[in-house]
Amino acid sequence: MLKIAPPPGSIELKMEREFPAEKEEAQDLYLAKPEALAVDIDGSVYVADIQADTVYKFDRNGDFVFKFGRPGQGPGDLSAPMRIFIEDDHIVVLEAKNRRLQYFGKDGKPWNKIIKITHSQPNAFQSGLIYGTPMVQGKSEKEYLIEISSEEGRLINKFGDPIWFKFDAYILNNTRLFPGKEKTISVVFKHLPIIRKYRETGELISERRLEYEMSKEKERYNKEMNANRPNTGGAYIEIVHQADMTENGLFLYDYVPPRIWIRQADEDGAVKATYWAHVGDKYSETAFKVRRENGAFRFYVLESSPEAKVQIFGIK
Secondary structure, three states: OOOOOOOOOOEEEEEEEEEOOHHHHOOOOOOOOEEEEEEOOOOOEEEEEOOOOEEEEEOOOOOEEEEEOOEOOOOOOEOOEEEEEEOOOEEEEEEOOOOEEEEEEOOOOEEEEEEEOOOOEEEEEEOOEEEEEOOOOOOOOOOOOEEEEOOOOOEEEEEOOOOOOOOOHHHHOOEEEEEOOOOEEEEEEOOOOEEEEEEOOOOEEEEEEOOOHHHHHHHHHHHHHOOOOOOOOOOOOOOOOEEEEEOOEEEEEEEEOOEEEEEEEOOOOOEEEEEEEEOOOOOEEEEEEEEEEOOEEEEEEEEEEOOOEEEEEEEO
């Protein structure tokens, strides 16, 4: 297990609140298997539960507002909701089993607008464009990291050369996409210490390696564990567990017991600040979001273990 102390100049966080609270739990409102998290401009929090086929809405104080969705395949039904995208006046939910994007109002009512997924898995959604991450098999020179489709599902562009590996090409090309300013896309590799930036027309703008101590230690571990492939190995730890992007840049989330770690970087991946909080030795999460409220950052973490909660961290 890695043992890394907070570096000089890093910023300690404290948990400000978590929910659902005991009063909701007393009314049998539990999160079963929360998978996705979104926060709107008002600070309302939406949680998609992949087991309950339900999206829950909480207000900025963490109080339960309402829930929507039910198992099924029709309008308003959900089947394994795994991601939530917030637009100005509506919510878009990605359903894994129904393979579709479904639109809802901020009141939770379905708009009867459904987009069937015909290309790669949607990874980001912005201004009517769908940004997907194709599965990289490592068997063809005509594979790509990014696909952009219209709201109607029409493929607009595909680009981005995967990193070539003889083994485990899909895992090592597992990425998160973040549409940015001036029609750019930041690409965060989860198992490699690499961040790329592209134009939406396909040109590579930059590629940067993450050079902080923890990324180096994790990369070293992955190389040692897989040095004798194909006879042994095949196990990789994530260098970046989760990520989010705001107007303040990229935020890279990690967990190395007993702390969570958040690194603030620019869109090219240069780390500007490090935040951390003590959470214990048995902790896991499925989603992460960042908001700036009253001049200070708030970090929203969707904890999946040991409890299923939304936790909000601020500067201590």
